[in-house]
Amino acid sequence: MAISYMDYASPDAQFTFDLRNDVFFKKDDRNYINRLSIKDLNTLGNYSLLDIFLSTGNVVEPHIHQNASQLVYCISGSAVVSLINPFSLKLMNFAIKPGQVANVPQGWWHYEIATVDNTHLLAIFDAPIPEAIFGSDILRLTPASVWAHTYCLDEAQVKATFAPLQATTYIGPSANCKKDQQVKVHSARAAASPIRQVQPQQADQAGRPFQGYGYPPYPVQAPARNPGQAYGPQGFGPR
Template sequence: MPASYMDYTSPNVQYFSDVNKNRLITRNSQNFVNRLGRDVLNTLGEVSLLDIYLSQGRVVEPHYHQNAAEIVYCISGSAVVSLINPFNNEVTNIPITPGQVANIPQGWWHWQIASEDHTHLLAIFDAPYPEYIFGSDILTKTPIEVLAHTYCLDPEKLRRTLAPLKNETIVIGPTDECVEKNHQKKQGYSNASHSNMPRYSNPMSQNAPHYSHPNYNYGYQY
C-alpha cells in the first residue's frame, strides 16, 4: 500500500538510494554500518535497514529497539545473534549463515557477533527510524554511585573498569585498542615457557540455549 503521508505527484519523490553513501558508524575499514531510513528515501514507508560489515569477533554491542522489531539476514560470512527473552530471562544464541535469518521481537535485549571475517548482515526494522538504547550508554550514563550502591560494588574499581569506554557509544566492539591489547596479551601467553598459562574461553554462556551443533565455533578470537 502506498504511504499515506507521501505526495507521489511531488517533484521531490524518491525511488532510489545508495546505502553505501549513508554511513552510520565506522570502527575501521572492515567494521562499519550503513543505514537507510525515510529521511534518505522518502517513499520508504514503515521500514528501514542497517547494512552491517564485521570481522571475526567483532560485536554489534548489546542493545534494544524500543519501537521496532528486527530481522537479521546473513548475506555472507556467519554470525551468532543472541537475545534475552524478557518473559523467562533465558538467553538464546542463534548462529546464522548466508540465507538464514534471526528474528528479534520489539524491545528485546540482543547483540550480534561475527564468527568469521568478511561477515555481512542486513538488519531490517518495521519502523522508519528505529530507536536504540545501547549497553555502553547504560554503563556510562548511569552515575557510578548509583551502580555501586545498587549492586554493592566498589565505586573506585567500577570507575576504573568503565574508564576505557570514555563515555562514548561503542556500537561496534571491541574497540581497535582493545583488540590490539588482547592480541599482545595472547602473544605473550603463547611465548611463555610454563605450561599452565590461562587460555581464552568462549565468553558465551555454555548453558545458554542455542540453535547449533555442540561443536559450533563462535569465532571469539582476536
C-alpha cells in the same frame, strides 16, 4: 501494510538511494554500518534497514530498539545473534549463515557477533526511523556510585572498569582496545567454563554449545529449516 504520507506524484518523491551515501558508523574498512531510513528515501513506508559489515570477533554492541522489531538476514559470512528473552529470562544464541535469519522482537536486548571475516548482515526494521538504546551509554552514563550501591560493588573498581567508555561503542571492541587485555579476559572465561569444541553448524535446536573461534562459548540454537545516530534514542537523524 506500509503507510506513507508522501505524494507519489510530487517531483520531490524519491524512489532510489545508494546506502554508501549514508555511513552511520565506521570502525575501519572491514567493520562499518550503512543505513537507510525515511530521512534518506522519502517514499519509504514503515520500514528501514542497516547494512552491516563485520570481521571475525567484531560485535554490534548490546542494545535495544524500543520502537521497532528487527529481522537480521545473513548475506555472507556467519554470525551469532544473541538476545535475552524477557519472559523466560534466558539468553538465546542463534548462529546464522547466508540465507538464514534471526528475529528480534521489539524492545529485546540483543547483539550480533561475526564468526568469520567478511560477514555481511542486513538488519530490517518495521519502523521508518528505528530508535535504539546502547549498552555502552547505559554503562557510562549511570553514575558508578549507583552501580556500586545497587549491586553491592566496589565503586572504585566500577569506575576503573567503565573508564574506557568515553562514547557510544556501536561496533566493539573499540579501535583502541588493548589486545593483551582481551586475551586475558577470554582465557580466564575459558578456564572458568571449559567446554568441548564443536563447530557452529553442529549445534542443534536443543542448544548444544560450540566454541569454534576463540571467544566465550555460546549455546547455539540453529535456525528452523524451511523446505521450500545519529542512530540512537533519536533514531536515524543527522549526527
